[in-house]
Amino acid sequence: MNHHRAVRLLSAYLDAELASEEMAEAQRHLADCPECRAELEGLRATRRLLGSLEAPDLPQGFAADLWSRLGRPAPGPWAWWPFWMPRPATAFAVLALDLVLVAVPAIRGHQYRLRAAEVGPDLFLRRAAQAQARDPLMDRAFVGLVFTDANLRLIGEDPRGPVR
Amino acid sequence: MARIQEQERPADPQDDRARFEALVERYGRRVYAMAYRMAGSEADAKDLAQEAFIRVWRSLSRLRPDVPLEGWLYRTVTNLFIDLLRRRRGPRIQSLDEPLATTSGELARERPDASADVERTVLGAIVDRRVQQALMSLLPDVRMVVVLADVEGYAYEEIASMMGIPVGTVKSRLHRARLALRGRLAPFRDGLEGS
Ligand SMILES: [Zn+2]
Numbered sequence: 001m002n003h004h005r006a007v008r009l010l011s012a013y014l015d016a017e018l019a020s021e022e023m024a025e026a027q028r029h030l031a032d033c034p035e036c037r038a039e040l041e042g043l044r045a046t047r048r049l050l051g052s053l054e055a056p057d058l059p060q061g062f063a064a065d066l067w068s069r070l071g072r073p074a075p076g077p078w079a080w081w082p083f084w085m086p087r088p089a090t091a092f093a094v095l096a097l098d099l100v101l102v103a104v105p106a107i108r109g110h111q112y113r114l115r116a117a118e119v120g121p122d123l124f125l126r127r128a129a130q131a132q133a134r135d136p137l138m139d140r141a142f143v144g145l146v147f148t149d150a151n152l153r154l155i156g157e158d159p160r161g162p163v164r
Numbered sequence: 165m166a167r168i169q170e171q172e173r174p175a176d177p178q179d180d181r182a183r184f185e186a187l188v189e190r191y192g193r194r195v196y197a198m199a200y201r202m203a204g205s206e207a208d209a210k211d212l213a214q215e216a217f218i219r220v221w222r223s224l225s226r227l228r229p230d231v232p233l234e235g236w237l238y239r240t241v242t243n244l245f246i247d248l249l250r251r252r253r254g255p256r257i258q259s260l261d262e263p264l265a266t267t268s269g270e271l272a273r274e275r276p277d278a279s280a281d282v283e284r285t286v287l288g289a290i291v292d293r294r295v296q297q298a299l300m301s302l303l304p305d306v307r308m309v310v311v312l313a314d315v316e317g318y319a320y321e322e323i324a325s326m327m328g329i330p331v332g333t334v335k336s337r338l339h340r341a342r343l344a345l346r347g348r349l350a351p352f353r354d355g356l357e358g359s
Binding site for chain 2: 008010011012015017042043045046047049050051053054055056057058059062063065066069070072
């Protein structure tokens with residue numbers, strides 16, 4: 001194979017896209033021709049550079065735009081979910097709220113009973129009444145109902161609430 | 165057996181949508197990337213990629229789920245790009261100095277945490293931009309061959325069938341493309357040599 005022909009076949013040689021006899025001939029020529037070897041390396045580096053390009057990300061909203069071009073609203077993540085069935089996240093949230101509503105009073109009640117046993121019922125009630133009377137969100141009428149207005153006055157709390 | 169079920173089952177629109185979504189998810193980025201390398205602008209690339217997927221949607225019932233769609237999609241994008249060039253009447257020659265829409269913003273946004281990564285990403289974005297500019301300086305027919313061969317990694321035979329040209333033409337166009345790019349990209353290419 002002469003130099004002129006070899007030079008034209010270098011890309012195909014690089015890609016191993018030559019017939020086997022041509023591959024062998026090109027290889028023999030390359031062994032004797034530094035010019036072709038340099039040319040081949042340049043082509044190889046160019047191919048490598050092109051192969052190293054990263055795929056750009058899809059533009060934002062690609063799928064949504066595609067659906068609108070198809071004349072359909074983009075399906076949300078739950079499009080496949082039957083509407084009458086609670087979605088798992090919703091179902092879980094409802095279950096969690098149920099648990100909280102049941103568990104918090106139960107645990108609180110248990111803690112109060114333990115503390116009352118510890119300090120004695122009188123002191124516990126007194127402290128509880130004081131704490132509740134100071135709670136800015138607590139309804140005074142309710143505290144009075146539980147502890148009686150007289151008891152609140154006894155511990156120095158005004159049943160009608162702090163003077164504002 | 166799966167195919168028999170396929171035919172017996174009545175068309176379910178929910179099912180089609182899920183299948184289509186999965187296809188966009190799976191092939192969207194690569195199809196868009198190839199369109200971008202060919203067309204050189206994000207707007208054209210998006211348009212071409214979406215047009216290709218619209219064709220997928222229209223022939224969804226005829227596409228067999230077990231056959232990879234890649235070749236079909238690439239062929240479609242290639243043909244759509246040829247149509248686009250025809251509509252615009254002839255190749256648009258782009259100057260190497262002309263600012264080019266790139267994805268560098270996207271790339272920088274991709275990994276905002278590590279500074280070394282950002283540096284590498286910025287460098288990569290510059291090289292990417294230069295390579296894309298060099299690609300755009302080629303004639304579209306030549307560019308398509310080199311994108312399919314060297315960016316996407318297709319064999320000559322596959323490219324010939326995608327573009328509807330003889331293998332010999334693929335061979336000569338690819339060689340021409342590489343020779344042109346080799347000259348234009350020498351500084352970046354040599355920088356890459358060590359790695
Ligand atoms: Zn030679």
